[in-house]
Amino acid sequence: MSAVSPSSASDAIIACNGLSKHFGGVRAFTDVAFQARRGEVTAVIGDNGAGKSTLIRCLVGVHVPDAGSIVFDGREHPFSNPDGARKAGIETVHQNLALIDELTVAQNLFLNRELVSRIGPFAFLDRKAMKREARSMLSRLSINVPSINQRVRRLSGGQRQAISICRAVGSGAKLVVMDEPTAALGVQETANVEALIRRLREQSVSVILVSHNFDQVRRLSDQIWVMRAGKMAATVRASETSGNELVALVTGAA
């Protein structure tokens, strides 16, 4: 069970092999194999400094790995920067959420993807269509906000997280990557965001989830990958593991 399973590329939305990344003399991770299946929630866990954040940054194009291959949606070496990753279909829910406080919910959902209608050479915002579409995006994921015309500044942490996830999903992304989506949230808000992630899973959205919370990972994900000291230590099905086993895998006591 603790052996890393070989990648079967057919059902993988993203798969990487022999991935290594160094920063100067500091080794972030070496020879890592990882894959996420289409329509599943795939979790990456590990201690601080285990290399999971760097791995995720390589997957979403922020870092370029020193060695190894990434295959996304059947394409090898699909992108070399975050913008390319977005265009290829990987949306990241950033830890700082990348929301603009002074803009409304609808404006944030369509930021840099605004719908326009053209009149001659000029393109004007189609605000009606964006509001309509924003409402249906939110209702599809059962996200409650007071109003789509509300400034994001006035929303709670959980609502902001939900908007951020909704934007990622709503862009038609093939893969949504979430880095510690409930790290800064209270109990109730964490429950709301978890419910949202469960709905994504029901709708067969492919998700990669980075988390510190082993219970959460077991509740939400299908497959769990464990990193330890710059290596991929193990991968297990969430349904076949226990909290104790995960602790043992993360700490190396197994």
Add this chain to the structure above:
Amino acid sequence: MSSPTERAPVAHSAGAAEESRPSLSALLLDPSFWADWASVVGLVGLVIVFGIAQPVFLSVANLQALLLAAAILVVLSIGQTFVVATSGIDLSLAAAVMLGAIILGLVNAAGYGIFIACVLAVLATSAIGFLNGLIITAGKIPDFVVTLGTLSGITGLGLILSGGEPTMVGSTFLLKLASGSFGPFGYPVWVAIAAIIVAHVALYHTRFGVHLLATGGQVESAGALGIRTNRVKMAAYTISGFCAGIAAILLVARIGSAEPQINTSLLLNSVAAVVLGGVSLFGGRASILGPAIGALMLTALVNGLTLLNVSAFYQPLAVGAIVVLAALIMRYQK
């Protein structure tokens, strides 16, 4: 004249949230309402006070003169608004107006047509704006420092080019622009109205407008979503420069010559109008109508004080008091 105050709360609640429509009294007690509508409230207040104290203030001739006098400041305030919306500030605005005027005068004096002179003036001020934006974004230097530097640099350039001498510009086109009118308003007023409409559409109905506010609001977040924030900033400064060029043409038309002098009150009042208009100096929040009304209010203040025979020495004092007061009210802006 009381209609703007009555209409304002309705428009406010409609824009804020669909489901909650606060009552009028609750709205009037809410400090953020006064913050959002400071310029409108101030303008209405001034009109009422001056109208009672000096009925001539409300005469059609005086109101027309007031609008005419406000046109230049309105255009400059719009330019300043675009920069402030990105959380910047353009201190070189009035200096750019001076340089634009001098270039207009010199090109015209050199025998080229007035049309070419105007185009070159606008091109020069737009280039100054672009340069401001380029230095700020490429050099990662605070807006304040860069535009303070260009303020001084442009002033020097203007003095060098003009030799410190004013240039007379005797052009029938500019004379008509300054004194002619269409319908109830003089041409400069129409120029200002056109600027308001174009800027309003650009801010609220284009992708550029949203990206401008996003850049001013949270520059890292905007960048993370693929918005090219440096380009947006450079565009904002270029727009500011363009507005300075239009203002330069209106100024030369108004006084009939290109003076190598900076009208510092134009700069200060442009910032004051932006603040009065409810635009956040921290960026991300802007309107066009607000600063335009703010500019109108500042002009009305000077006009009214003049009609009341208050010494011109008191005018900067009054402007300063009102701006600080507005800034205090702005703290309650949500």
